[in-house]
Amino acid sequence: MSEQDATGEQDDEAKQPTPSSEIPYRFSDTVGAGVVALDYEHLEPGDGSGVIANVAGRVMRSRPQGKVAFAELRDWTGSIQLFALGQTTSDFDRFVRLSLGDWIGVTGEIVRTKRGEMSILVHSWVPLADARRGFGDKWRGVSDVEIRHRQREVDLWANEGVRELFLKRSRVVSSLRRTLDERHFVEVETPVLQPLAGGANARPFVTHYNALHADFYLRIAPELYLKRLVVGGFERVYEIGKDFRNEGLSPRHNPEFTMLEAYQAYADYSDMADLIETLVANAAQELHGTTVITHSERELDLTPPWRRVTMVEIVEEVTGISFNLRDDVDELRKRASELGVEVGDAESAGKIVYEVYERLVEPNIWGPLHVMDYPIEVSPLTRVHRDDPTLVERVTPVITGREIAEAYSELVDPDEQRRRFVAQAAQRAAGDDEAMIVDEDFLRALEHGMPPSGGIGIGVDRLTMILTDTNNIREVLLFPALRPLSQQTDEVGEAEFLDENPLG
């Protein structure tokens, strides 16, 4: 029996399913289980409130005890105990036969039992759905990671804290929107299906557009479209959505991931670094009520302002060795080699320093720290530094050893943009299938004039990981990418389809 059946149907002897005719179409005027428990906290053990309430949810525990019965009813606000009496509760015989996971709606008085448990003294109840499949171990839930991720709906109910985590994620995203909205950014939606996948260096997913007789690509970034909107007069614009990059999976990478990109006219990368700090700090405040949080059992102080250093400075600070981009390239390669970082003969000064930074420095930055001013060679889409032509104005906030975002002074000169596209296209012709393609639509847009602008990109999944003290990206994705199980679809799916469709 495969893993797919792990929460399979229960014994043949299990009770008969509830007939559809007995299940109502609606159950109204409900109050939250967790809310009731809090609102009537003042009741003394043994007291009734005299208040009748409707509560709906899932039976998470059933403890029949002769002529009385207890159950735990859980909805998304929390849990409350159900207290049923053989003499006064309707359908008592069926109530005591409820299974873990069944959905029911109850009507009854809010009381506190003699033993002190907040409860609904059930007068009547209706079945809302049967749970025909098991919900895992009563005490330990389901720990099989494969079931948890393939059947997240089971995980959400069976495992304490999982729903809470995804509610937190939702609050993070809301907070990001609120912060941007308050600053008069306009939220937009740009194409996911694109004729050219631009705006980042990555291999795209390919799909086919039947009506247009053309292959299209799932976007790897919304960047170029958003900049065109700035050209069009959207001076502050943002998008939260999925990007798709055809890459491997790991505890920190999912091929489809949620990205926030925002662009602000008349701003530079320093302004955007401020914006990132505000976005992150506000989200932390929303979740934790403070900007000083804990991650991996270590304190993380996200209170703005964050320290800012240049990449060259932080490399020297951490390694104790100076890497000036104007130093002799062979000398730089030797210094890198002494640190255990080997780089190819063809690499430039900038790439060598970046390599040292990525391997030895970044993973050891607890942060938050803004690493500023990257070598121009490793940032082909960023505007050159105002004081140093070997650098670009790019800043990367690093938290817990990971980049969680990027900010730029955007490249807005159409001629320079064309030169860089052409250089990218040459690399692509030379075999680099992650290099960019010349995007004439985008160049034409720049020729209409784009004001100096700052841009940011924040990995929402990774930000959520940091704010929820999670170390695996799959824990913050409702349905992380998993290999499909080949057998199930055709055989089972088709058989059921035929069975239930007399016209088929």
Place this chain on the structure above:
RNA sequence: GCGCUCCUAGCUCAAUUGGCAGAGCAACGGACUCUUAAUCCGCAGGUUCUGGGUUCAAGUCCCAGGGGGCGCACCA
């Protein structure tokens, strides 16, 4: 993609050197008018991921395949 590793009852896990495949919970039948992982009595539950092979004997060893996890590579 490559390397390492795991897959046993619905769930969580055992099974000595290769020697009759087990427990708790869930389910099922019963008792119980204040239970909190209720308790008590009873009962049932298996293609040990799949397919080959070695062996008197395979959950265990070997080969191939499927799926998961971790690491590497690519990246945010």
